[in-house]
Amino acid sequence: MRGEREVFMRAHLGVLLGALTCAAALPAHAQTTRPPLVLQEDGSFFAGGAKTQVLHTGTNPDGSPAPSGTAFIGHAYVQYRIPAERNAIKVPLVLMHGGRHSGATYETTPDGREGWANYFVRRGFATYVVDAPGAGRSGFNGEAINKARVEAKPEIAPSIGIATAEAAWANFRFGAKYPETYPGTQFPVSTLDAYYPQWVPSVGGTAAIAQWAPGLISVLDRLGPSILMTHSASGGPGWQTALQRPDKVRAVVAIEPGNCTVADADLPKFKSIAVLVVFGDYTEGSTWADRVVACRAFVQKLSAAGGTAKFLLLPEAGLKGNSHMMMMDKNSDDVAGLVNEWLIAAVK
């Protein structure tokens, strides 16, 4: 082993020392003094979905309809970063975004800091960031849009859910009313123009989310037992995934889930699944108030049944000012720190 280590050191010491002396001609985002990320693997794959016959595939440059054929629909794009040194929790951490977002949610924050994907890599987790079926690099099924045009049936065109600053504002709790901000908000509102482009359209509106649990299940069927982090609209699909694959979900970290709707009869399935539900600040009187109540009750039921479950309202834990997009908030590392601490204690 010593021999191998020596070969390894000889091969990589230059690389590491180079990091200290490298003269850079790169933009500001590259001019940091962070220690390097040392990744054993960095890559991507697609999970789930199926080949499907598509009749309406678009229009040729001459205006004629393109021929029917075999497309691939319903899959999830998954990007992984596996650190060279992993922590004691040997199962992957799968991170799923919310509605009208993509996996970019967990990458660089709007104000240019490292996001949660890298935060957890640096703490030794193998992280897998998912683009939900229908979102981002997973693509979407556009056939109904073509059909609406070709067959002159406008009513069958799906709704394209387009996020707007006005609609997001109070719902994401940047402030009580657009464009006013809460005085103590942790959301980096001075860099909102770097956040807005994260939004991707939702094809089929809320119906599109029906594909998310099958997408997550495909990911877990490929990875095996994992920790699942959900956000907002992926909260419900996360619970469904846990119920359908209780042997493949070691823990669920639900960041402001859209619901905590699990039938009492299903609670025993969470016996070996640790659950953490996190909400931020300003929830009282917001669109999230009822969910805070329902999720706290859900966690209490899980605990009462002997499960490992925690409800974390950030202001109660001393973190003030957090928005719905807490993985981008200025204190995002502090929030991630609480999640990390809980994971270390709860996941064996």
Add this chain to the structure above:
Amino acid sequence: MRGEREVFMRAHLGVLLGALTCAAALPAHAQTTRPPLVLQEDGSFFAGGAKTQVLHTGTNPDGSPAPSGTAFIGHAYVQYRIPAERNAIKVPLVLMHGGRHSGATYETTPDGREGWANYFVRRGFATYVVDAPGAGRSGFNGEAINKARVEAKPEIAPSIGIATAEAAWANFRFGAKYPETYPGTQFPVSTLDAYYPQWVPSVGGTAAIAQWAPGLISVLDRLGPSILMTHSASGGPGWQTALQRPDKVRAVVAIEPGNCTVADADLPKFKSIAVLVVFGDYTEGSTWADRVVACRAFVQKLSAAGGTAKFLLLPEAGLKGNSHMMMMDKNSDDVAGLVNEWLIAAVK
């Protein structure tokens, strides 16, 4: 400096040695013996685009139209990996995918090997993988689809270009005719089902590509002087970008560009831009035959005018069997090796 290095080594040696001994509970893709990727930075940003008022933003759960508001449209998602040790070429390498694809083009190949993004990181390039405006994590403008439905005007719904196996087959030169494969093809045809999910729909068909040059220009305006790699449909936008920002493009590597259409009057703008055009095998008699002729002539004109330009037909360089998707072909490292060699010689 020696002191700093010692601190650095003490902080990171454990991480590196850990890579040799780490007991893994991860799937096969994580079980490799490659040396780790050592990244000084790993993150993403969005370039270009603008806030815009959108009238038709989709349908509420109760079926009523969602209110108008401010969305963000036309931007490009950019994901970067900056190695700790960079090579002598101090400018970034920007990689742009082709039509109906996303930046996943340059990630893990369908048969599970490292893609070109990592290949070039391992050779010391700061790489920036772009999702074109309208594709993948860049999202698209869905307003016209909503308008077609709400105002019952099906004719204004954009064409959604959906890639099919049958249409891609001969065009990407997997074989002469679907589903037959060329006997010597380098494309990993046994893992086609891991390739098909890479396809993303193109909203607006070919018209969508009008946003690509502005997208690339925004990326370069943020990064400064760079090397630009294009593929297929991004070939034309790549030349346009070079013509509009000759001071910010050090080199263009055009992988099977959709065209090599540059007016003679514009050739002097390429004086300080090195150009490499690469085509694979089986182009004779294919949809690419005319482009091979046109691109060879373009390169000859650039050379005659004193520019640094090379036309690389892979079979002429001894590499046989390459498809249009050569960054995924089984010999993708050999192709990248030729590109890397050329870059080292051509870019000062």
